Amino acid sequence: MTSQHEAWSELGQQLRVDSIRSSSAAASGHPTSSMSAADLMAVLMSKYLHYDFGTPDDPRNDHLIFSKGHASPLLYAMYKVAGAISDDEMLTFRRFGSRIEGHPTPVLPWVDVATGSLGQGLPISVGVALAGKKLDRLAYRVWCLCGDSEMAEGSMWEAFEHAGFHGLDNLTAIIDVNRLGQTGETMHGWDLDAYRRRAEAFGWKAIEIDGHDVAAIDRALAKAVETTGQPTVIIAKTEKGHGVKAVADLPGKHGKPIDDADAAIAELGGYRDLHVEVPKPELKGTPHTFPTTKLTLPSYEPGTKEATRKAFGDALVALGKARGDVVALDGEVGNSTYTEEFAEALPDRFFQVYIAEQQMIASAVGMQVRGWKPFAATFAAFLSRAYDFVRMAAISRANIALAGSHAGVSIGEDGPSQMALEDLASLRAVHGSTVLYPSDANQAAALVPQMADREGIVYMRTTREKLPVIYAPGEEFHIGGSRVVRDGDAVTIIGAGITLHESIKAADTLAAEGLSARVIDLYSVKPIDTETIRSAARETGAIVTVEDHWPEGGVGDAVLDALAAEQPHPVVVKLAVREMPGSGTPTELIAAAGIDATHIADAARELARAGATAGRTS
């Protein structure tokens, strides 16, 4: 063993010791899952990772993502070694108010994305690596530490497939094959070949090593750097809890501090305070930028008809031409979501993710790590496939725009599998999210540029059917706003998307009967225009909400929430889809669901005539 090898082994021991110390101080955490990967990370950070901890935003920095986020004690121990955090701060692990959280989150400047929901770090790493190759066009590398348990997640194989397909030789995955999951042995135990066969089948270079042999680790990492044209996976046989007999390779030791920490630390050779000068990025250059022109949004003639999904696609091209940082991703339905126009006009910034919605969201999250502004699109129903990725993206403080087409029963003949009827509910319930549901093509186009500037998860629900254009081109619409499209004082009808147009028809019917209904276009479902809704409540005393969505969590519930503390309070009747739809024409299906103009007029008429105007003050 050379002195270099000895130094790395010493560093590995320190990383183990500190993983034990921090988790013991916290009385919780995952020391044994950290100890298995300590030698791998010791060599990586000493020689291969190029990263300036002083300037984490340096675009030339490599990226290190812990897909096995529960090995956070190891990550924080590495930060201490690099001089990024103090020993004292490291020991605040898991304490209230500390940024040294149970699983890594970007409250720390060196953490790109939150991990801890297994199977997400590698797909996101693919996104960062794609950004490096295709957008930044910088030679930074992405290193991803994976657990063996998480190889059971299909999302890992989406990542393997996409990295192989794109030949991402700037990506190295390191699988810490410590054999043991939370409750027992993994499917493949220490059968490294099982992982190798799979990885090779997906087009990766695979290297099997003893993950506690620092010389072997060194050689494998060197090989990964040398390998061109394909990503590399280092499949490392390790021991969970390596170095401490009381826990090493034993079941039942997951996710808990080590019983006798002092003895364990002694067994590991005691406390050390080694520091490492992590190599700084050596490469030259600045991130690639794309040429831009002035923003010219598309416009649609009032009185004609257009689908908001088409307006979204048109506006995304316009935005992409005006902003070089905007990129588009699609789940192989670009001729439905209309991202095909972006693909045609700006092919260098379009990413075909095929039918892999988890990888699509992960790629978007990875790209925004590097400051790109991703718009990811598919059928709204299929965004549900990536719901955990969206949830985690919010914890990552990621800024991504999502577009979901084909919302609701009004898509017609394809039937319920293709109908998003829960998207408003699920995406409203994402922390810090924005949920838009435009009713008109000019409005949709006006909102698209704002999506790129908005923080957090910004979702636009678009409609398959062509809808009447009711707003003038160039009219301003702001996130958080609404529009009163018909004034009236007998009752208020609140719709969005296709149901706004049914609401207008209903109001026209009621007007002919001498009943004046106010109609509100709730194109911004979250944030919601509370003031306009409250005014309507006060002035009309009764509200009908109507949505092409299940009754839970959508437009109606957003309105009820806005009125929770309102006194006097209007009667609110929610029209929504309440029975499982089948196939049919859009007209048949919205009628059957009770959300068409006839049902709206009936509900509004009943409310107004029953004098259900308890809340009315005018």
Add this chain to the structure above:
Amino acid sequence: MTSQHEAWSELGQQLRVDSIRSSSAAASGHPTSSMSAADLMAVLMSKYLHYDFGTPDDPRNDHLIFSKGHASPLLYAMYKVAGAISDDEMLTFRRFGSRIEGHPTPVLPWVDVATGSLGQGLPISVGVALAGKKLDRLAYRVWCLCGDSEMAEGSMWEAFEHAGFHGLDNLTAIIDVNRLGQTGETMHGWDLDAYRRRAEAFGWKAIEIDGHDVAAIDRALAKAVETTGQPTVIIAKTEKGHGVKAVADLPGKHGKPIDDADAAIAELGGYRDLHVEVPKPELKGTPHTFPTTKLTLPSYEPGTKEATRKAFGDALVALGKARGDVVALDGEVGNSTYTEEFAEALPDRFFQVYIAEQQMIASAVGMQVRGWKPFAATFAAFLSRAYDFVRMAAISRANIALAGSHAGVSIGEDGPSQMALEDLASLRAVHGSTVLYPSDANQAAALVPQMADREGIVYMRTTREKLPVIYAPGEEFHIGGSRVVRDGDAVTIIGAGITLHESIKAADTLAAEGLSARVIDLYSVKPIDTETIRSAARETGAIVTVEDHWPEGGVGDAVLDALAAEQPHPVVVKLAVREMPGSGTPTELIAAAGIDATHIADAARELARAGATAGRTS
């Protein structure tokens, strides 16, 4: 070509013709995606599928699942050939009110599960095959027709992994490699070897064939039946739109009827009306049953503390002993969800699905196809990984029970990645779902048996922390009910799970101040006990809801919905988690989120003292 081969080829042509006829009649649908697989299905249904269309519930029947659900015209054409539906009914494809829906759903008795969200049929097939091997112990086979595009979904590789792991030689997947997706070529085009390498790496027998050569299809299917110890995949090179030059192997022909249907039908040799006697099941035997004993639910002493997740685990064992049809699945966190007790007591009915939540739900759906009663458990946060599977399970009219542990910020130190804060919202927004959130161990135990008898998706949210036992063992709790645990008339506090206990503490504080607060235990969030809430609204005039969940779509919104039409209407104040949490103790985190007793008391006091009692009638 033998006469048998000629007959199969003729049948293939008829299936193509009828796929064109039905989609032309509907003016929508996917004829070209049906035509590619027609020869494969012609041979399968003529010789290998053993299925009695007259008794679809015969447990000895094989199962045929179209993972590529958009090839529904082909499936319906097969039903016609088998005599299950008439030509007239086939031609009602996609019409309103017809059971011949755009994508297959179990409104048809021969359809096991709804498909149309790609990447789900194969994982569900794995579930059915597992039921055959491990539960029914019958030799029926599962045949799954897969698209090549959907091979990009990670869930397909979860299925490959699990089928390989369990050696499911009763499962045959047939990949219809027609090269073309919705918008263009797939990642692998006609590179059959790409699929073969992957499948073999995952432990499958793989057979490459020309999918239009009926003799080759015959040989491959025979080989699949012969193969033991591993599942078989037939990788069939096919042409999208095969047989009709105007569309064959051309892009831009996805998901639309054929322009000149008459010419296409003529090119295919014209209309035919062949019928096939699909082989009936030959195997003997009846489904295995497991021995049972009397139900003895666990009980917990009032005044002690226990976690509802533990009570769930205890009750599940009791239920499993009493009902032989109950099975449990877990995502490798059984020592957290406490399904480990079931695994220990009833190992033959426990399925370790490792960290593959999509496969877990798919397996549950597959098992309930055969009448088993699956309970699938993981951290509630990670159920979000399988949200699309749950959405589709509802369309499948599946009866499955889900248990999600570790809800909310009150899990403490692990941090936000492990905290379910959107599960109530997302699972309430599933059609026909039931959402339970018990507050007490005896209550949780009492609800578990009801979960097995309830139709649809039945979710129980459990709590990590030990909570005071407040109800007596044996007390009855019904789905749809609630409990008034403190009476009072100044204000109502509604909580569930951990927040019920904070609500009780708050009520005690308020009582000491002379303020009488009613406290409602909303253990059944959906369906909700509207009457009790309305009574409280009328009698106390003001309501505080409190939940360990984001503000959207949970307890508060369920209460607001129940009160939508209530007049006079109480002021409702919703306490919920509004900022992204970090790590900390449960006590620190519920305080920081503003959902602890102090914040509840403050909110209730303010409401009561401000005389916000507009709705009060008593």
